[in-house]
Amino acid sequence: MVTTEKVDQGVKTRRVAVIGCGHVGLTVAAGLGELGHSVVGVDVNEGLVTELCRGELRIHEPGLADLVRRGLDSGRLAFTTHYDYAVPEAEFIFLAVDTPQTLAGAADLRNIRAAINSLAPALNGSSPIIVNKSTSPIGTGETIEELLREALVERNVRARIVSNPEFLQQGRGVDDFFHPDRIVVGSRSAVDALEVASLYEGLHSEVIVTDLRTAEMIKYVANSFLATRISFINEIARLCESIGVDIDQVVEGVAQDPRIGSQFFRAGIGFGGSCLPKDVAALRYVGETFGVATPVLSAVQEVNRMQRTSAVRRLQSRLGSLEGRRIAVWGLTFKRDTEDTRESPAIDVVSLLSNAGAHIQAYDPAVAANPSLVPERFRPFLRATPLEAVQKADALAILTDWTEFKDVDLVTVRAAMINDLIFDGRNVLDQAEVEALGFAYIGVGRSATLPRRRRTDR
Ligand SMILES: NC(=O)c1ccc[n+]([C@@H]2O[C@H](COP(=O)([O-])OP(=O)(O)OC[C@H]3O[C@@H](n4cnc5c(N)ncnc54)[C@H](O)[C@@H]3O)[C@@H](O)[C@H]2O)c1
Structure with missing residues (x-):
């Protein structure tokens, strides 16, 4: 409010x-x-x-x-x-x-x-x-x-x-x-x-x-630190995926420490928007200009890139080839409650999926109201509602944390899809609830479940 x-x-x-x-x-x-x-x-x-x-x-x-x-x-x-x-x-x-x-x-x-x-x-x-x-x-x-x-x-x-x-x-x-x-x-x-x-x-x-320079530096350090927190927890999330530990519980146990806290400490497909990526890059550039190495900032960028490719790889390993697969996407903006698609991780993931031959059916509340927010080649992918996006889909990928996605009736979603796979790139759904409905679920830093059954042999 x-x-x-x-x-x-x-x-x-x-x-x-x-x-x-x-x-x-x-x-x-x-x-x-x-x-x-x-x-x-x-x-x-x-x-x-x-x-x-x-x-x-x-x-x-x-x-x-x-x-x-x-x-x-x-x-x-x-x-x-x-x-x-x-x-x-x-x-x-x-x-x-x-x-x-x-x-x-x-x-x-x-x-x-x-x-x-x-x-x-x-x-x-x-x-x-x-x-x-x-x-x-x-x-x-x-x-x-x-x-x-x-x-x-x-x-x-x-x-x-x-x-x-x-x-x-x-x-x-x-x-x-x-x-x-x-x-x-x-x-x-x-x-x-x-x-x-x-x-x-x-x-x-x-x-x-x-003084002037200190104020300018404060802004870059603030944004770079926020980006560092996100990349750090994303790196840990990938470790959790491999060793079968739940990232949400890890974060809960760690973030209670007031020295750490929970803000900007959620696993997902990475940070985007018009600020964090460019501000980390600009601070690195300042380092290069002054001959000061900034390996932490380089790693922050690298992990952020890897989150995008990791999302695609995990979908691919479940679906086999992505070629010809129909993937429903919920969310295109870089985060919820904004129309901003600049440097959006969701847009990057959609591009990678599309380049791999997947057919995309995407819904985003802000983009549905104004399709010019996405590049022209994305517009044929757009659907008017979350339910239109999942029709006959092999998988649903949730790429932005819009609150309304939590309210969509997943029983109807499952009935509309061909397959039962959900990739939750923002960990917005309750894994146990989703699995109880018969979906196979992949979250970020959460242990994945195997599909119970497939409705197609593809
Ligand atoms: N968006 C954020 O959340 C955020 C937060 C903190 C700081 N910032 C910083 O604030 C600055 C602005 O960001 P934004 O997101 O508002 O950008 P924006 O792209 O939303 O808006 C910039 C506006 O400036 C106008 N403009 C450009 N050149 C102009 C000129 N010569 N004369 C008059 N108008 C001109 C553009 O037409 C545009 O409307 C950036 O440096 C950004 O890094 C942004």
Whole structure:
């Protein structure tokens, strides 16, 4: 549930521009509007801005549509493609543009450079604080300073740069905005850093003030550590599969230790999305740049790749050849409660299965509503419901942990399938219950059962 009730609405209203209205930018813009600030979101994507002005969202994020609607209705939130409209009046300019991965693994700063080049001419002689929310390598704050120097010298004002990394998780972004664990603000000037922190005053969160580089490093270390936990437990899960031990019980026994905890500690087909993979790669690249070896980060990536291939190998070893097999897939997004399919492990597994000759019948609640979320070659695979996806299937592969998959009637599923095999790539089902219904079950890090019977001789 998304709650904003602990928010103290008595903050001083400031004028804010947010550059980039994607997952992070839109959540931050709408959240700051809700806190009482006057916010203008700027994006280069005209279609997106037109829709946002009407209160229509492309992204699936619980609670965000209501927040945007409230902001628009109150006049505290507006959207534009024009830097000239948003920048001159702004006291704070947030950068929330995407920083994708280059082929070499580095973070691509093209969009940050473009945003700075667009906003510099619109600065009106005042000296707003540029707040970098995009995840970008150590030293980006100084790069932004450098890019702005010429424009600011002409206007005789100094660059004020603050790094304010974003820690929200897609699928619970609004909740995370209103209940942050901590707010990190890094700057050359502690005064500027605290000015930025004051925007969030109503949230009563701990504020950590650092220099620019430390704030940038904190974000990469946080994401790389989360990725490390996932790859570590996945490596252990593969061991469990071989020795016949149940990973869920192992995790339960280990995670009770408060030094370890249970978050980001679930076995599955690996991590994905637009953040963890690229941030691990970018930190490795930083290591390469500075001549520092990062073998742990390399292993994190390798285990993550292996989880995808392991899923396919396990299905193949049960079904014999995958050629011509009909595989039902539930879930294509990189995790539940988001429409995001970027770097999705599910998409990788489907590609591998399809390349091996399997016929895919896929259902995902977000993709069913908007097929353009997946590459064109995937669209013929799409089905409108979970039950349509399992018709005459040899196996069902659950690849995303959408909650609704737990509610589908498995008796009906079994009747619709040709064979009785379930690969549970997210360990969302209760193994004993599934087996009691006559399915052969393969989970991740769970002991597999053999099929009781096969309805075909294939
Ligand atoms: N998605 C997350 O969960 C998350 C969490 C924390 C941090 N981050 C980081 O935040 C940043 C943004 O991520 P996102 O997921 O919101 O990206 P996104 O792709 O969802 O949105 C980025 C938006 O920026 C716009 N844009 C690009 N260049 C622009 C420019 N020059 N001027 C104006 N708009 C421009 C794009 O049109 C797009 O709408 C990334 O650096 C990411 O690593 C993301």
